[in-house]
Each structure stands twice: as C-alpha cells, then as structure tokens.
C-alpha cells in the first residue's frame with residue numbers, strides 16, 4: 001500500500017435504510033444518488049423491491065439497498081416483504097434507521113429499532129429525516145429521543161427535499177464502510193434492470209391520486225421493450241394488474257381518461273430515464289386476489 005493510499009483509504013460497502021413506511025427512505029436514496037432510482041410516493045408501503053442506488057465519492061462508494069417498510073405481516077405479500085427485508089439486512093455493512101423529525105417516536109419505530117439487534121454484523125446509524133419540516137428545538141429533541149433508543153455508531157439529521165446535510169451523511173456512511181476497492185464501475189448508478197425501473201415508474205404514476213386501498217393491489221409487469229430501428233423511439237408494452245374488476249374501472253376511469261393521464265405522466269418520467277421518445281402501451285388486467293396466491297405472486301415477480 002502506498003502512503004497516498006493509506007492517507008485516503010478507499011472504502012466501499014452496502015447500506016440499507018429501514019424505518020416505518022413513509023419516513024423518507026426512498027427520497028433519501030434518490031437524493032444521495034442524485035438520480036431517480038427508487039420510486040417515492042406519499043402513499044406508505046410503495047417500495048417492494050430491493051433497489052440499489054450507488055453513490056460515488058473520491059474516498060469511497062456506497063451501495064444503497066432500498067428495502068420495503070418493516071411491519072407486522074398481515075398478508076402473504078406482507079410476509080414475503082418482511083423476508084426480503086431480513087435477507088437484505090443480514091448482508092449489509094450499515095443499517096440506517098430513519099425516523100422523521102416531525103413525528104413523535106412511537107411503537108412502530110421502537111419495534112424496528114429492537115429488530116436491529118438481530119443483525120449484529122451491521123453498524124447502526126440513526127437518521128433523523130425531514131428536518132426541514134420541524135423547528136430547530138424539535139429536531140434537537142428528536143435527536144435526544146433517538147439516542148435513548150439504543151447504541152448508535154452515528155446519529156445524523158438530514159433533509160432530502162431541502163438538500164440539507166446530504167454531503168455529511170454521505171461522508172459519515174462511507175467512514176463506516178469496510179476498506180475495499182470500488183465494487184461498481186464509476187458510471188453506474190443502479191444495477192437494477194431497466195425493465196423493472198420502467199415498471200416502477202408506471203406504478204408510481206398509477207399511485208398518484210388513488211384511494212388508500214388500491215396501492216397494495218397494483219402490480220406492473222413489462223411484456224416487451226422494443227427499440228424501433230426506423231426512428232429514435234422505444235416501444236414499451238406494460239401490464240397493470242389489479243385484484244378486482246371494480247379496481248380496473250377506477251384505474252381506467254371515465255372513457256379511459258384516468259389511464260390516459262397515468263400513461264402520459266409515466267411516459268414523461270420514462271423518457272427522462274431512457275433519454276429518448278417512448279411509446280407506452282398499458283393494459284389493465286385483473287389477477288384475482290394476487291396478494292394471497294403464491295403462484296400469482298411468483299408470476300408478478302415477488
């Protein structure tokens with residue numbers, strides 16, 4: 001090892017953010033990576049897959065594994081989501097436990113913080129999110145309350161939407177990573193297949209403005225993505241699954257207006273992602289009670 005290397009040892013590893021639904025985990029991932037990689041939504045429980053965002057710095061690399069919210073399972077889907085969380089957390093170097101600055105710490109937070117003992121390998125960091133949405137004294141109080149929960153390797157306040165302390169949290173997380181060469185090439189921001197990112201953007205567009213019941217009932221699959229040879233156009237054929245006929249009606253809307261609107265919004269986001277014009281076809285299908293049916297869950301990628 002040269003003296004320069006020992007002065008700035010390179011560190012790289014995996015971090016996962018956990019916390020109650022809606023505390024800002026996906027938004028934080030996006031803010032750190034600087035690109036839209038994980039879907040965000042004001043509806044809780046919208047993140048289903050472990051999505052990796054990669055943050056590159058001269059002194060290290062952070063690979064962010066985004067997990068679904070941890071909660072007590074009520075359906076088969078809920079159970080599978082929890083087991084994804086368990087598998088993911090057994091593997092990471094750092095677990096970032098997120099609590100928002102603007103909500104009192106409650107039983108849900110305590111439950112999750114207690115679960116962290118099951119992952120002795122990982123260093124534990126408390127992240128107080130959304131500090132733009134609370135007064136300074138309230139943030140200070142929240143930092144106190146979090147520090148009383150358990151031992152932490154670091155406690156970091158941050159605002160993703162306000163872009164506050166993002167560099168500091170990046171530096172702190174890299175410091176906690178093991179010494180390692182870079183794990184990904186420097187131009188990679190995510191290793192998730194383009195198809196599933198496109199699917200997530202469609203799901204995000206559908207979730208905007210729907211009733212609370214529906215988010216859990218929606219799944220998106222991509223049949224085909226075809227690069228047109230005669231022009232700079234990507235054709236995407238997607239399926240949107242719901243659980244009941246009545247939900248199909250809601251999604252499609254009066255004279256198909258709602259679905260058209262969803263398609264238009266999703267297309268804008270997908271075009272940003274792929275950097276070219278997109279033709280998007282979305283077919284709405286009913287897969288009865290897919291959340292409770294192991295075969296259908298498998299088919300939809302869970």
Ligand SMILES: Nc1nc2c(ncn2[C@@H]2O[C@H](COP(=O)(O)OP(=O)(O)OP(=O)(O)O)[C@@H](O)[C@H]2O)c(=O)[nH]1
Nearest residue numbers: 022023024025026027041044045046047130160161
């Ligand atoms: N004011 C403020 N709002 C934020 C901040 N970060 C996230 N939010 C909002 O909080 C809501 C939830 O954010 P998400 O990132 O989807 O939360 P999540 O924890 O990933 O949620 P799940 O996927 O349901 O587990 C969204 O409406 C965000 O815009 C922040 O720094 N400040």
